[in-house]
Every structure is written in structure tokens, then in C-alpha cells.
Amino acid sequence: MTAIVFRNLTKTYGKSHALDNLSAEIQPGRVTGLLGPNGAGKSTALRCLVGLATPSKGRARILGRRYARLQDPQRRVGVVLDSRGFHPGLSAYQNLHILTTMGGIDKGRIDEVLAEVELTEAKHKRVKGFSLGMKQRLCLASAILGNPEMLILDEPANGLDPAGIAWLRGFIRARAQAGATVLVSSHQLAELEEIVDDVIIIHKGAVVASGPVEEVTGGQRLEEAFLRLTGGDLS
Amino acid sequence: MRLLRAELLKISYQRAIWGLLLGSVLFSALGTGSSPVIIDRFSEQFGGGSLAESLYVDGVYANAVSGYIFAMLVGVLIVAGEFHHGTAVATFVAVPKRSRVLAAKMVAAGIAGLALQACATAAGFLAGYLALLAYPDAASPSIDIFINTSLSSLVSGVVLGILGAAIGALVRSQVPALVGVLLWLFAIEPIVILLLPEASQYSLTGLMTGIISLDLQAEAFNVDLGAYLPPLTATLFLFGYAIVFAIVALISSMRRDID
Numbered sequence: 001m002t003a004i005v006f007r008n009l010t011k012t013y014g015k016s017h018a019l020d021n022l023s024a025e026i027q028p029g030r031v032t033g034l035l036g037p038n039g040a041g042k043s044t045a046l047r048c049l050v051g052l053a054t055p056s057k058g059r060a061r062i063l064g065r066r067y068a069r070l071q072d073p074q075r076r077v078g079v080v081l082d083s084r085g086f087h088p089g090l091s092a093y094q095n096l097h098i099l100t101t102m103g104g105i106d107k108g109r110i111d112e113v114l115a116e117v118e119l120t121e122a123k124h125k126r127v128k129g130f131s132l133g134m135k136q137r138l139c140l141a142s143a144i145l146g147n148p149e150m151l152i153l154d155e156p157a158n159g160l161d162p163a164g165i166a167w168l169r170g171f172i173r174a175r176a177q178a179g180a181t182v183l184v185s186s187h188q189l190a191e192l193e194e195i196v197d198d199v200i201i202i203h204k205g206a207v208v209a210s211g212p213v214e215e216v217t218g219g220q221r222l223e224e225a226f227l228r229l230t231g232g233d234l235s
Numbered sequence: 236m237r238l239l240r241a242e243l244l245k246i247s248y249q250r251a252i253w254g255l256l257l258g259s260v261l262f263s264a265l266g267t268g269s270s271p272v273i274i275d276r277f278s279e280q281f282g283g284g285s286l287a288e289s290l291y292v293d294g295v296y297a298n299a300v301s302g303y304i305f306a307m308l309v310g311v312l313i314v315a316g317e318f319h320h321g322t323a324v325a326t327f328v329a330v331p332k333r334s335r336v337l338a339a340k341m342v343a344a345g346i347a348g349l350a351l352q353a354c355a356t357a358a359g360f361l362a363g364y365l366a367l368l369a370y371p372d373a374a375s376p377s378i379d380i381f382i383n384t385s386l387s388s389l390v391s392g393v394v395l396g397i398l399g400a401a402i403g404a405l406v407r408s409q410v411p412a413l414v415g416v417l418l419w420l421f422a423i424e425p426i427v428i429l430l431l432p433e434a435s436q437y438s439l440t441g442l443m444t445g446i447i448s449l450d451l452q453a454e455a456f457n458v459d460l461g462a463y464l465p466p467l468t469a470t471l472f473l474f475g476y477a478i479v480f481a482i483v484a485l486i487s488s489m490r491r492d493i494d
Contacts, residue, residue: 051331052324053492068331079328084321087249094248101241102329142325 001064003028003150003181004049008058011044011205018044020205021058026183026198031176033196033213034185035226041205042185043081046154050079063150074103078143078151085139088128092119092138095127096145105146113141117171132159140171150181157191165191193222203230238330242343246313255309256351259302263355268362270295271370286373293380295367297447299359300384303391303439304420306348310399311412313344318494319409327493337488341400341481348396349389356388380447383466387446394473395439401480404488436463437472445469 004026011019019041026032036042047053049060051067062077063070070076086095096110114120117137122130130138136156143151153172157165172182172195186192192199193213199222200210208229209216217225246252274291278284284291314337317323330336360381367373399416406412420439428435435441445463464472 047492050328052327054490070331073331074329081324081328082321085325087245087320087322089250090248098241098245098248099325099329101237101244102326104237 001028002026003063004183005061006045006049006058007061009045009048009055009060010057011041011048011053012056017205019048019055019058022202022205022207023058024200024207024210026181026200028181029176029179030197031172031182031184031195032198032200033192034183034200034202035189035192035222036185036187036202037230038187040187040202042187042202043154044205045202046081046152046183046185050077050081050152052081072103072146074099074105074146074148076146076148076150078146078148080136080139080143080151080153080156082139082154085142086127086135089126091124091126092130092141093123095138096142099142099145103146109145109147113144116144117141118167133161133164136160136164136168140168144175148180151175151183153182153184155186156184157186157188169195189223189226201226201229238335238339239342242313242339243346246309246343246347249312249316251312251316252309252347255305255312256354259305259351259355260358262305263299263302263359264362266301267295267298267359268366270298270363271366271373275370286367286370289374289377292367292374292376295363296360296376296380297384299356299363300352300388300391300443300447301359302352302355303388303395303443304417305355306351306392307395307399307402307416307420308413309347309351310344310396310401311403311409311416312399313347313396314340314400314403315407315409315412316403318407323493333488334485337400337404337485340404341397341484344396344400345393346396348392348394348399350392351396352388352392356385360384383447386466386470387443390446390470390473391439391443394477397477398439398480401477401484404484405480436469439473439476442469442473442476446473 002025006022006024009019009022010017022041022045034042034045044053048055049062049067067073092114093110096113097107100107100109114123117140119134119137119141122134127135127138136159140156157168160168172184176182184192196213198212199216201208201216213222271286274286274294286292317326326336327333402416403412406415424438424440428438436445441463446466446469448466463469
């Protein structure tokens with residue numbers, strides 16, 4: 001079964017089209033990069049996918065159904081949409097404890113995921129004292145609480161230093177090797193080039209190319225192919 | 236059930252909510268504790284009544300209900316706080332069925348409002364008792380005033396908690412929602428009551444007063460507590476407000492995107 005399907009997805013805000021008949025498929029067990037310049041519609045597509053935004057037209061399905069229809073979504077899909085998803089006045093442990101309670105997940109998972117993202121020492125530190133990189137890692141910890149078979153990550157490399165980006169690559173690679181499906185959006189192409197199997201390139205709300213990396217790039221570097229496909233717009 | 240447990244856990248972890256609990260306890264204690272002084276000093280304005288009469292002592296204890304505003308603020312924080320801190324995204328991703336999330340939040344807000352008003356009212360009763368010790372001639376209060384005031388406090392705690400949560404869900408932005416609630420209770424209601432005195436019995440404060448069922452009059456303060464709705468009718472009206480606002484908030488939340 002196809003892991004994720006976008007079919008003629010359209011989202012308008014007033015007269016502007018954030019998504020314009022976007023159609024794409026993400027295959028299971030592969031790392032897919034959703035690439036596009038800032039404002040291309042990557043985040044909007046992901047928000048429609050997980051039910052935070054309602055499409056004006058078309059549909060987005062995950063594991064064959066609407067996200068809201070998934071049984072125990074935290075155990076099926078881990079989602080990271082921005083690094084603001086935590087109460088700054090609460091500790092990492094408290095924030096994750098709330099999420100485990102919501103999802104009926106064993107509290108013991110909190111220590112495991114904090115260790116996996118290397119935040120064990122910051123367990124009882126309030127989130128407002130976290131660096132951006134620590135917040136991103138806490139987001140990833142929250143996404144894997146339910147040990148899901150799929151990860152959806154929106155710009156997870158934003159604000160990370162080179163060491164953080166290297167760590168993120170390792171994290172995604174490890175998840176992929178464990179058989180997870182990963183959909184990761186980014187406008188920073190070099191960071192994804194080494195880890196994605198497939199790419200979907202979107203520009204002005206529509207797909208301009210999709211498929212295995214080698215097929216889409218045609219032997220070029222991902223960045224060069226991207227510039228060619230988007231008319232040089234890498235804003 | 237686990238969603239409700241998560242919401243109660245969130246409440247217990249938030250310092251701002253503990254701060255509001257402390258505020259409501261102090262507000263109720265100060266309001267009740269200062270009442271004997273006011274009644275004693277402005278006896279003429281109360282139609283010559285004094286603390287020697289049981290009715291006026293009852294009036295002192297009735298002020299223990301006054302922490303209700305904090306129950307509404309807690310309700311606002313429980314929902315609007317999620318949008319303020321950006322945690323709404325994580326919440327609605329973890330539990331995408333919005334109606335379930337909002338229902339859990341409203342129940343949690345009702346429970347928080349109830350707990351808050353229980354503490355504030357107990358503190359008010361204690362402060363009133365201690366303040367009245369300074370007046371040896373003060374009459375004994377009626378048993379009814381404790382029952383009715385407790386009932387009014389608990390009902391208002393639940394209802395205003397839910398109302399606050401509904402307003403938080405409608406407005407989403409925390410500061411405007413908090414300011415709106417304060418304006419409603421401290422500006423809009425008093426102005427409406429001043430312009431349309433017959434409408435006062437349907438105001439939030441009027442309905443809570445109706446539940447207390449105290450027949451106290453003070454013409455100089457434009458107060459006639461006997462003119463409010465009977466307790467049961469007032470209770471039903473309060474719950475009616477909560478239900479209407481909760482439904483409107485649910486419908487609105489189902490239609491809007493989560494930012």
C-alpha cells in the first residue's frame with residue numbers, strides 16, 4: 001500500500017493559492033524529501049496531511065485513510081511540524097509526560113526517547129532554557145514516543161548547526177534502516193541529498209518533479225536539478 | 236478518559252494556574268474579610284441594618300463566592316494558552332479528533348473551576364469568621380447561607396470554567412481573551428445592569444446571586460438581592476450559558492485551521 005497520497009490537493013487563502021492541484025505519492029519504507037523554496041507550499045501540504053488545515057479541494061491520505069481516522073495516530077505516525085510545540089514553562093519530561101498520557105503510551109518511553117535524542121541530562125530542565133537545536137531534538141523525541149512506523153518532519157534542520165545536521169542525518173538514517181517511512185521537507189538541499197531515496201519537488205504549490213533521486217536529478221547534483229526545475233528560484 | 240487525564244496533568248504542571256488559585260483564595264478571603272467593616276461603617280446605606288442581624292452576617296459570608304472570576308480566567312488559559320505557547324499543534328496532532336480534545340478541555344476546565352472555587356470559598360468563609368470575631372455583637376449566620384453560597388460557588392466554578400474555555404477556543408489569542416473576560420465581568424455587565432436593571436437577573440453575577448438566595452437590600456448601592464431568579468432557575472440559566480458557548484466553540488473549532 002502507498003504510505004501517503006496527495007491527490008489534487010488545493011489550499012487557497014483568499015485569492016492566493018498555497019497549494020495548486022498537488023498530487024504525489026510516498027512509498028513505504030523509503031525516505032522521501034519534500035523539497036521546494038520557502039513559500040512553495042511544503043508546510044501547508046503537511047498541515048493538510050495531518051488535519052491541521054482543511055484542503056479547499058482534493059485530499060491527502062495517510063496509510064489509506066484520513067489522518068483523523070487513524071487508530072492511535074501517535075503509534076502509527078510521528079509528526080514534527082515546528083519547534084514551538086512545547087510549553088516553555090514545563091520541563092522536557094513534563095511535556096513528554098503529557099503526550100504519553102494522551103496517547104496511552106508507557107511512561108518508561110520518555111527516558112528511552114530522551115536518551116535516543118541525547119537529551120537525558122536536560123530531562124528536568126525547562127524548555128524555555130533550551131537552544132533551538134535542543135528543541136528540535138525534543139520535537140523528534142516526541143515524534144518517536146509511540147515508536148511509529150512513519151515519520152513526517154517539516155524542516156527539521158532549521159536552526160541546526162553543522163554538528164546538529166550531521167546528528168539529524170544519522171537519526172533519519174537509523175529510522176529508515178529500521179524500516180520506517182520518512183517524509184522530510186526542507187529547502188536546504190545539501191542536507192538531504194545523502195539520505196533521501198525519493199524526492200518530490202514543489203514550486204508555487206504544485207509538483208514540478210517526483211521520483212527516485214537519480215531519476216529526478218539525471219546525474220546532476222540535487223541543487224542543480226532543483227534550480228533547473230524551479231527556474232532558478234532558490235529563495 | 237486518558238485525554239481528560241492529560242488535560243488535568245497539563246493544568247497541574249502550569250504555574251500560572253496555581254497562581255490563579257492563590258489569587259482566587261486571596262480575593263475571596265479579602266472580599267469576605269472586609270465585608271463586616273463595610274457593613275458596620277455604612278450601616279445607614281444598608282437601611283439601618285447591622286451585623287446584629289443574621290441577614291447581614293449572611294451577607295458577609297455570601298461574599299465568599301467572589302473568586303469566580305479566576306475560574307473563568309483558568310478556563311481561558313486552558314485553551315488559549317495552547318495557542319499562545321504553540322502546543323495546540325502537538326495536541327491536535329496527537330489527538331486529531333478536535334471535538335474530543337475540546338470536550339476534554341472543557342470538562343477539565345469545569346473540574347479546575349470547581350476545585351478553585353471550593354478552595355476560594357472555604358478561604359472566604361474562614362476569613363469572614365475571623366473578621367466577625369472582632370464584632371462581639373454580631374448575630375449567628377444561618378445554616379442556609381453556607382449551603383447556598385457553597386452551591387453557588389461550585390456551580391459558578393464549573394460553569395465559568397467551561398465558559399472561559401469556550402471563549403479561549405473562540406478567541407484563541409490569550410491576551411485578548413483574558414482582557415475580553417475581564418471587560419465582560421467588570422465593564423459590560425455593570426453597564427448593562429445600570430442601563431437595564433431588569434436584565435441584571437440574567438447576568439452571570441446576577442445568576443450566581445440568585446443561587447445564593449439572599450434577600451438583602453441596600454438602596455444607596457442600588458442593591459436589591461431579593462429581585463433575582465430563584466436558585467434552581469438561576470442554576471439552569473448558568474448551565475444554559477455554558478452549553479450554548481461550548482457548542483458555538485466546538486462548531487467554530489471544527490471549521491478553523493490550527494496554527
